[in-house]
Amino acid sequence: MRLLLLPLAFLASCASISTTSLFGGGDPLPSWTNGDLKASIVRFVEGATDPESVHFVPAEERIAVFDNDGTLICEKPVYSQLAFMVDRAKEYVADDPALREEEPYRSLMDGTFGSTMDIDAFIKLAMKTHTGMLDEEFVAIAEGWLASARHPDLDRPYTELVYAPMLELVAFLQDADFQVWICTGGGLDFVRCYAKDVYGIGPENVIGSSTQKAYREIEGRGEFVRLAELVTPLNDGAAKPVNIDRYIGRSPILAVGNSDGDLEMLEYVAQRHARTLTLLLHHDDGEREFAYDAGNERALSAAAEGEIEVISMSRDFGTVFAPAP
């Protein structure tokens, strides 16, 4: 697929005049193929940052939000946090074989968990793996798993399976004085474990799902105890605009997602300012990544009809995954 794209990329680069102007000749998005979409991104950022442009946006209002799983990082066959939960569950069963008779452990051991995906079983597993310990203990467990686990098909650490074009886009926006936020349905603390190192996005710019915590004095020190109670709403679908409002309090001018769970976020952003950029990553590259539309149908339909622009992985990503660090 990549060989096929090279001539197109070359032709497109001949027509592109704005791609290289923002950073004095350097291309800020070298892993994107040169074409309409890349030109549109660069034009948007140039307009927002040029004080002479009618599209200028003051720095404090330059806010961009990115979904995480499937947008910044590979989510197939399972997203990293679910792989973490499954691996943890196997450890619990190894420690206490009686669990094998209980859901969700029975389905997990049978390999049927993903296909059935009962929401109650999922919540039970999420609570068991994410709560009941101190914050620092959870972070140590999650960081340990992230450092050692490998993607089942691609045989690399999960946090290496991030999209090179998206890393470039994040850095391009940060260099242009955008506040870049992650707005993920995934776990706040889990994503914070790697967001700074992998994306250059600090913990204060991560919005995610989480459980309640109690602050309690334990042996003379205040500790966060992770409680088996969800913070509502879970950060997905219509809750994404709600939490963007709660955490940021300004409407972003740029949003990137990949699934139906991102649709309300993309629509919200598209509606709130005269000029916005809303992007939907379409996983249409079964050769270099995974091709799938399931769970993204509503978002793809909306993009076909409205303002949301589709990033075609096969067409727009010159490189898919970032090189190993």
Place this chain on the structure above:
Amino acid sequence: MRLLLLPLAFLASCASISTTSLFGGGDPLPSWTNGDLKASIVRFVEGATDPESVHFVPAEERIAVFDNDGTLICEKPVYSQLAFMVDRAKEYVADDPALREEEPYRSLMDGTFGSTMDIDAFIKLAMKTHTGMLDEEFVAIAEGWLASARHPDLDRPYTELVYAPMLELVAFLQDADFQVWICTGGGLDFVRCYAKDVYGIGPENVIGSSTQKAYREIEGRGEFVRLAELVTPLNDGAAKPVNIDRYIGRSPILAVGNSDGDLEMLEYVAQRHARTLTLLLHHDDGEREFAYDAGNERALSAAAEGEIEVISMSRDFGTVFAPAP
């Protein structure tokens, strides 16, 4: 009180060498009297920002949190948001006199609400005044009230009754590349109405109490509908560290509060790094402001015993209120 302090302030200024060094001769904190406390603040900020200092802190970890009512802005005889609620309640009763027979309206009209302060009545009033409308409607109501309401004793708009020394401290920290956050028990959206204009603190740096919202399409546009359900936990006491962790995800190195509701926040900050600055504003100046210890007893006791330093309004504030803009 102020006349008495002048000679002390003069003597202290002779001993202070660091106060004027950070900004090339200009005093960043002119409304603070020169003395140990001001010198200690300046020394802390100088250490955190000087790459040669053993106390240097990388910019991304320079985080400061301020309580709002009673710390940045006058809270007596009632804090502005409660005055807003009471004024709104009077309008409801004017529109519907039958409400006068119901709590909390009866107590409000009798003038006994503040003294009894039944928590259920308070929540009922908070819900009635803050929910059931669209976000944009609430903001218009709150901004309208803030623009017209005046403090009953001091006869100035509430948002002018902010402490000049605190405004200087906020600006001093921001100039030194601190992220400055508000962490208030008050309402997130209410405080955001004026935080940027009055303090220079943007909406993304405000942590507060709030109610749930639903994002719904209304006449073709996505709107936030304010729901009569609290986001838990309310941002007071032990919930302040919890929400600092949820919103910021790093522990601050500097915290400022004034009441028992800020104690856990101050203790949390003091415990988390080798070198922190935790400050408690003591309202001990009945001449220029209001003198009161009620509700602050635990925090004052903790300050007497531990790391928390007391800001004495009578001793440390050369000027109390900022001049009219």
